[in-house]
Amino acid sequence: MAEQELGAAILGLGIGRAHLRAYQAVEGVRVVAVADINPTALKQVAEEHSIPFATTDYREAVDAPGVHLVSICTPDRLHAEQAIYCLQRGKHVLCEKPIAISPSQLAELRRTAAASGVVFAAGHNYRFVPQFAALREQAAQGVLGELFLVESSYIQDLWGMRSLGPDYWRFKDPQDLFIGGAVHNVDLLQWVAGEVAEVHAYANRVLDFWPTENNFTANLRFRNGCLGHVLLAVGAKRKRKFEVWLKAYGVEGSAEAEMHEPKLMLDRGDDPGDSPREIALEKADSHQREVAHFVACVRGKERPLVGIDEASKVMSVCFAVVRSVRSGKVEPVEYV
Numbered sequence: 001m002a003e004q005e006l007g008a009a010i011l012g013l014g015i016g017r018a019h020l021r022a023y024q025a026v027e028g029v030r031v032v033a034v035a036d037i038n039p040t041a042l043k044q045v046a047e048e049h050s051i052p053f054a055t056t057d058y059r060e061a062v063d064a065p066g067v068h069l070v071s072i073c074t075p076d077r078l079h080a081e082q083a084i085y086c087l088q089r090g091k092h093v094l095c096e097k098p099i100a101i102s103p104s105q106l107a108e109l110r111r112t113a114a115a116s117g118v119v120f121a122a123g124h125n126y127r128f129v130p131q132f133a134a135l136r137e138q139a140a141q142g143v144l145g146e147l148f149l150v151e152s153s154y155i156q157d158l159w160g161m162r163s164l165g166p167d168y169w170r171f172k173d174p175q176d177l178f179i180g181g182a183v184h185n186v187d188l189l190q191w192v193a194g195e196v197a198e199v200h201a202y203a204n205r206v207l208d209f210w211p212t213e214n215n216f217t218a219n220l221r222f223r224n225g226c227l228g229h230v231l232l233a234v235g236a237k238r239k240r241k242f243e244v245w246l247k248a249y250g251v252e253g254s255a256e257a258e259m260h261e262p263k264l265m266l267d268r269g270d271d272p273g274d275s276p277r278e279i280a281l282e283k284a285d286s287h288q289r290e291v292a293h294f295v296a297c298v299r300g301k302e303r304p305l306v307g308i309d310e311a312s313k314v315m316s317v318c319f320a321v322v323r324s325v326r327s328g329k330v331e332p333v334e335y336v
C-alpha cells in the first residue's frame, strides 16, 4: 500500500533552508508552507522552491491545509512557544536546538509534548554525523573499556558576524551562547557517557559586538564517575573557521573524531602496531539524515533518537552550566 503523502511546514528560513532541502529529498514528503518574518527571504525561498503557501505569521503556516509536520528553525527564544502551538494542534515537530532557553519553558514544553500523542524530535543533528555515531558505537560495545573521561569542543571563528549589525536577533535579544552552541557537545557527551550529576564552569567575552559571554569552559561529573569537559570558543580568530571534536578515554583505549573529517581514530594501547587505527567512514549530510529519521518516526517506523526526555536532560545540563558561570560554584544538574 502506498504511504500517505506528508506535508511539511518550515518556520524560519536560515538553517530552515537545509531542512527544506532535506525534506525535498525524502520520498512522499512535500513542503507545503513556509514562514519567516523577513518578507524578502520568504518570497525568495517560496519562489525558488515553488512552495504553495508563504506567510510572515508562523501560526498561519502551521494551520495551512495539508500540514502534518513542522520544522522549527526560528531564533532560540521562540522554539518552545512555537513547538507548543504545533503540538496542541496535533502536528509532529522537529525542533531546532535549543528546544527551550529556560527551565520554565522546558517544563511547559515537556508537559505538552508528553500529552500530545504526536512525534517531538529535537534537532540534535550531530548525532547523525557518522564519525560521532561510530565513536558512540565503539564506546557502547566496550571497545574502549570503562570510560573515565570524555571531552567535546566547539571552536568557531564568529568575528565575521559583526557585519550582521546590532539588530540581528543574536545580539539584540541575546541568549546564553552555551545553551545555543554547546548543547551539541553536551548532547554528544551524555550520549556517550550517561547522565551528568554536577558541573562547574567559567566564561568570558572577546567578541565585543556580542552582548553575552562567548567562550566557555565547563567541567562535568557524570553519575557513573566519568569526568567530562566542554570547551566552547567562538571568539577564536583562525583559518580553520569551525571545528567540533569529540573524544573519549577508556581504560582499554581512546577514540576521537572531528565533525568535518569522516573518520574515527581509534587508539588502543594493546593493539598491534605503533599507530592508532583510522576507520574511514562515508561523509553524510547530518540534516538530511536527521530529517529522514524524523519522517520515519512520523510514519511509525522509528522512535526519535532525541525525543523530549533525552533533549530535556541535555538542556538541564546546559542550564546548570549557565548557573555555575553566574554563581562561580559547582552546581548540581536539576533535571526538568
Ligand SMILES: NC(=O)c1ccc[n+]([C@@H]2O[C@H](COP(=O)([O-])OP(=O)(O)OC[C@H]3O[C@@H](n4cnc5c(N)ncnc54)[C@H](O)[C@@H]3O)[C@@H](O)[C@H]2O)c1
Binding pocket: 011, 012, 013, 014, 015, 016, 035, 036, 037, 038, 041, 056, 057, 058, 073, 074, 075, 076, 078, 096, 097, 098, 123, 124, 125, 180
Ligand atoms: N543544528 C544546527 O546545526 C543548527 C545550525 C544553525 C542554526 N541552528 C538553530 O536554528 C535556529 C535558527 O538559526 P539560524 O542560524 O538559521 O538563524 P538565522 O538568523 O540565519 O535565521 C533565522 C530566521 O528566522 C526568522 N524569524 C525570526 N523570527 C521569526 C518568527 N517569529 N517567525 C518566523 N520566522 C522568524 C528570521 O527572519 C530568519 O530568517 C537557532 O535556534 C539555531 O540555534 C541549528
